[in-house]
Amino acid sequence: xxxRLDTLDGKTVYLVSDGFPGADAFLNQVSIWFKKNMPxxxxxxxxxxxGFADDDPKLNAEIKANGQAVIMAIGH
Amino acid sequence: xxxxxxGIPAAPLVTIAFKDxxxxxxxxxxxxxxxxxxxxxxxxxxxxxxxxxxxxxxxPVSGKPLMKEVVASLTTPLTPDEGKTGTxxxxxxxxxxxxxxxxxxxxFLDNGMTDFMPVILPTREKxxxxxxATSHKPDEVVGKMTPAQGAFPAWSYTVEQIAVNAVMAxxxxxxxxxxxxxxxxxxxxxxxxxxxxxxxxxxxxxxxDKLQMNYGIGAMGPFNQANAVIGRAWTLMSKNLDGGGVAGxxxxxxxxxxxxYNNLIIPENEKDSPWMPFxxxxxxxxxxxxISFFFGFxxxxxxGAKGLGMKPIPHYHExxxxxxxxxxxxxxxxxxxxxxxxxxxxxxxxxTKEDIANWLQKNTTVSVKDVKTMLFSGLPRGPExxxxxxxxxxxxxxxxxxxxxxxxxxxxxxxxxxxxMSYRLSVSVDKWT
Numbered sequence: 001x002x003x004r005l006d007t008l009d010g011k012t013v014y015l016v017s018d019g020f021p022g023a024d025a026f027l028n029q030v031s032i033w034f035k036k037n038m039p040x041x042x043x044x045x046x047x048x049x050x051g052f053a054d055d056d057p058k059l060n061a062e063i064k065a066n067g068q069a070v071i072m073a074i075g076h
Numbered sequence: 077x078x079x080x081x082x083g084i085p086a087a088p089l090v091t092i093a094f095k096d097x098x099x100x101x102x103x104x105x106x107x108x109x110x111x112x113x114x115x116x117x118x119x120x121x122x123x124x125x126x127x128x129x130x131x132x133x134x135x136p137v138s139g140k141p142l143m144k145e146v147v148a149s150l151t152t153p154l155t156p157d158e159g160k161t162g163t164x165x166x167x168x169x170x171x172x173x174x175x176x177x178x179x180x181x182x183x184f185l186d187n188g189m190t191d192f193m194p195v196i197l198p199t200r201e202k203x204x205x206x207x208x209a210t211s212h213k214p215d216e217v218v219g220k221m222t223p224a225q226g227a228f229p230a231w232s233y234t235v236e237q238i239a240v241n242a243v244m245a246x247x248x249x250x251x252x253x254x255x256x257x258x259x260x261x262x263x264x265x266x267x268x269x270x271x272x273x274x275x276x277x278x279x280x281x282x283x284x285d286k287l288q289m290n291y292g293i294g295a296m297g298p299f300n301q302a303n304a305v306i307g308r309a310w311t312l313m314s315k316n317l318d319g320g321g322v323a324g325x326x327x328x329x330x331x332x333x334x335x336x337y338n339n340l341i342i343p344e345n346e347k348d349s350p351w352m353p354f355x356x357x358x359x360x361x362x363x364x365x366x367i368s369f370f371f372g373f374x375x376x377x378x379x380g381a382k383g384l385g386m387k388p389i390p391h392y393h394e395x396x397x398x399x400x401x402x403x404x405x406x407x408x409x410x411x412x413x414x415x416x417x418x419x420x421x422x423x424x425x426x427x428t429k430e431d432i433a434n435w436l437q438k439n440t441t442v443s444v445k446d447v448k449t450m451l452f453s454g455l456p457r458g459p460e461x462x463x464x465x466x467x468x469x470x471x472x473x474x475x476x477x478x479x480x481x482x483x484x485x486x487x488x489x490x491x492x493x494x495x496x497m498s499y500r501l502s503v504s505v506d507k508w509t
Contacts, residue, residue, distance in 0.1 A: 001107060001158050002080045005151050013150075021451065022120030029127040030089070033143055054226050055078060063084060069150045070079045074098065075091030076120040076270070 011068040012042045016059070018052040020076035027073050080107070087149045091117035092136050096324045097268070104229050109158045111149035113142060184244070189316050191308065191337055195244040206239040209249035210256060210508055214239070218259040221313075223268040223320035223327065233259065233317040241316055245309035250287055251302060254279070255309050256508035257367050259317070261501065265307075265339050266314040266321040267371070272329030274374055276340035276410065276497055277310070278482050280355035281365035283505055284343040291343040293486030296412070296493075307338030333374065340375060340495070342484050348415035349483035350422045351429050358502045365505040370480070372407035372497030379491065392421050392492065393432060397440040400479070401472055403496040404452035408478035409436075410499070413492040414485030429481040437476040444468045 005011060015030055017023035024047065031043040044067065049056040063070060079086035090098045092114045102110035114137045115130045135142045173180055180197055184190050196202065207214050214236035222230040238259045242252055258277065265275040284291060290300035298304055315321035346353045355366035383394030400409040426432040445466040447453050455461060456470060464470070480499050485491070
C-alpha cells in the first residue's frame with residue numbers, strides 16, 4: 001500500500017467511478033460531503049474508461065500528475 | 077489497487093454486497109490488509125438524500141462513521157504489516173487422494189469443485205486415456221483464465237488439469253481437443269458479474285459429426301452426450317482452473333442462470349443451411365474445425381412478434397427486428413435460426429447472413445428518448461452525438477456485425493431463438509488434436 005498523507009487539507013482527491021449504475025450519483029454526494037465537512041479538499045470526479053476492472057492509463061497519468069488521493073466507488 | 081501501486085493512497089468505497097469479493101480479491105493480489113470501507117447496498121436507485129445518509133452513517137462492517145473512516149484510511153500511517161507486499165499462490169490441493177469413491181465425491185462437493193451433480197471420478201486411468209486424445213504433453217500450459225479480467229488474478233493451467241475436468245464432466249477422449257481449444261482462449265463460462273451472464277460456443281466443421289453432435293431436432297436440449305458434456309466441462313473448468321464460481325466471492329450474479337450448468341453449445345446445422353457456415357464467415361476453411369464464442373445476457377424465444385403471422389412467407393426479418401429492439405446495446409444480438417427460417421429468409425431475398433444483418437442494422441431503430449431510459453444502452457458518442465435530440469431516431473447498433481446468425485435445428489417448425497450476446501472470437505480445434 002502507498003504511504004498515507006499527513007492530511008487531506010488542501011489536497012486534491014479524485015473520485016473515480018467504476019462505471020456501475022449509481023456510482024456517479026453516489027460520488028456526487030461524496031463531493032458534497034467534502035464541501036460541507038472539509039471544504040479545503042478539492043474533489044475531481046472521473047468516470048474510469050473501459051469495463052469495471054479495466055485499467056485506464058490516461059486517467060492514471062492524470063491522477064499521478066494532479067491528485068494526491070483517490071476514493072473509488074465499487075459496486076452499485 | 078493500481079493507485080496504491082502508483083504511490084497514490086486509495087480508499088475503495090464498496091457496497092456491502094461485494095464485501096467478500098473485495099476482501100478476497102485484495103488478499104489474492106497481495107494486499108490482505110487493504111483498507112476498504114463499505115456502504116449499504118445498493119446505492120443504485122437511491123435518492124440523493126438516502127445516499128448522503130449512507131455517508132453520514134456507519135460502515136456496516138466496521139461500525140465506524142463511514143466518511144471519517146475513509147478520511148482516516150487515506151491519512152493514518154500504515155502499520156508495518158499493511159506496508160508489506162506479496163503474492164498468493166493458488167491452492168492446488170493434495171496430489172493424490174486416498175479414500176473411497178463416495179468420500180472423493182464428497183470432497184469434490186465440499187470444495188465446490190462440481191456443479192453439485194455427481195461427477196465421474198478422475199482416476200489416473202481415466203485421465204491418462206483422456207491425455208491420449210491429444211499430441212500435446214500433459215504439463216504443457218494451455219492458457220490463463222480469470223472470472224473477470226483485471227478484477228481477479230488469472231490462473232494458468234495445463235493439458236492434464238483440463239483432462240481432469242473433462243473426465244469429471246463425463247467427456248470421452250474424442251471431445252478432449254474441443255475442451256483444450258476452449259481452455260486455450262482463457263474464456264471463463266462463469267463471469268463474476270452481478271448480471272448473471274451466460275456463455276455460448278458455436279461449433280463448426282466435420283468434428284460435429286465425428287463427435288456425433290446433435291444440430292437437428294432438440295439440439296440445444298438434453299438429448300445428446302457431446303452437446304451436453306462439452307458445455308458441462310467448460311463450467312467445471314471455469315470453477316476449478318481459475319477459482320471462479322464461488323458465489324459471493326468470485327461469482328456475483330444476483331439470481332444466477334440455469335444456462336451456466338452447461339452453457340449454450342450450438343453445433344451449426346451446416347448441411348441444411350442455405351447460408352455460409354459461421355466459421356467460414358470468420359475466415360476459416362469449411363473443412364476446419366472451429367469453436368466460436370459468445371457472451372452476454374441470456375437467450376429467449378422469438379415467437380409472438382409482429383411479422384410471423386404474414387402469409388405465405390412469414391416476415392421473419394420484421395420479427396427479428398422487433399425481438400432485438402429491446403435488447404441492451406451493451407451486447408449484440410445472436411440469432412439461432414432453424415434451417416426453415418434461414419430458407420424462408422432466403423425466399424424473401426436475404427441470400428446471405430450479411431444481407432439480413434445489414435437489413436436489421438438499418439431497420440432496427442430506437443428513439444434517443446427511449447435510449448435514455450434503457451439500462452446498458454448508451455447514446456452514441458463523437459461528433460454525431462451533438463445533433464441528437466430526444467426525437468432523433470438512431471440505429472439500435474451502429475454496425476451490422478452486432479447481428480450474428482447461426483443455423484441450428486431439425487426443421488420441425490420455423491422457429492428462431494435469440495440471445496442478447498456479443499461475438500468474442502473463433503479458434504481452431506484442430507491444433508489441439
